[in-house]
Amino acid sequence: MRLEKCWFCSSTVYPGHGIQFVRNDAKIFRFCRSKCHKNFKMKRNPRKVKWTKAYRRLHGKDMTQDSTFEFERKRNRPERYDRNLAENTLKAIKKIDKIRVAREERHHKLRMKGKKAKEQKEAAIELEQGIHLVKAPSVLAQDQSLTLPKIKVKVQAQAEENQAMEE
Amino acid sequence: MGKCPNRKVKKRRYSHKTARLAKFLRKGDDAVYDELQRSDSAKNPLPFDEDLPGMGQYYCLHCDRYFAHESVRDEHFKTKRHKKRVKEMMGPKPHTQLDADLAAGMGMPDNGPKLMPV
Incomplete structure (x- = not known):
């Protein structure tokens, strides 16, 4: 296969x-x-x-360069069956796979190093630049124009409509 | 080439397959790229082919197209499409199955030891 x-x-x-x-x-x-x-x-x-x-x-x-990449390859010359070799290969596959996953994880960790600090720095800059857009809660309470006006909606009419639909 | 055999409508049109024939005959990007790399060393005259436009004498290597006359071909060389294509072909080698295998974490193909001594 x-x-x-x-x-x-x-x-x-x-x-x-x-x-x-x-x-x-x-x-x-x-x-x-x-x-x-x-x-x-x-x-x-x-x-x-x-x-x-x-x-x-x-x-x-x-990850680009790693010794674990050397094992899986297209072999155009068929190998003569050897029971011991087959057994050892099956054992090695599991081990190599484990090593590769560990190395990939490490690579990812190294790549993501400093990402959190960078994000926080960017967020701090954004906050500094856009702080004038944020209003304190006390200001919202004083100035009515900053909040949406409260509108009273008639509920009775809606209820009647629903009844009509049911019929 | 003739009329489409299963044509129901009374319109003088060929089968859609005839219209698409050029698409099937056109070379792929990697084939054109290889041809360009090769042609730098050895240039041989184009063979006469009466089926092709202009007896197959006016050819654009980059776009894999034959032209009826030299003037038409030169006009083609001035087009945006051709220039874009040339730029593309000057760039890195097109993606191949080997690139895909290497990217998937496979090694270079193993052909075993040489059977015939050189």
Whole structure:
């Protein structure tokens, strides 16, 4: 079973999923879902579409260089079956996956470092610039023009209408 | 090429597939890009093809189009569409399946050791 990657978004395409387009020069384009297929037909560049892996890699959103990326690859030479090797590989997959997730988490944490301080700084600036828009509650109580006027609505008429509808 | 066989309306129109034929025959971006990279080293004269406009002698590499005459082609070179296309083709290499695989966290393809000694 070969798990292919989507041409557009680089997600894994399992057998029986997605759609495949073979161009008249025998190049194969695989798509994980109709969303990716449609984007391809619109001639969009995956490097410019923000939700694709290609974009995220290119703009430093995801981890790019790591030794855990060296394990999963397309092997065009078939391997001779060896029971021990198969067992060890299955064990290693779990371990490597764990390491990769941990490293990705660390990468994300490092990337988000200083984000909260930056947000707070921006909020402080916004508050400073827009403080004249905020009115104290005591001012609202004094000046009636700042609050919406209270309007009395007849409830009786509405009730009658409802009765008519029921009938 | 002829009339559309399943045409019900009495209008002289071809099948929608005939109209779209050019779209299917047009080269993809990556194919054009590869051709441009290749053509820098070896340029061979265009073959005569009577099916193509202008015997296939007036060709725009960037836009993958044939023109009826040299003047028409030169006019095309001046268009905005062509210039935009040239700019696009001067940029980075178009996205390929290999790029998608690498972005997904896969390594380079492993073809095993060489079977034939070089």
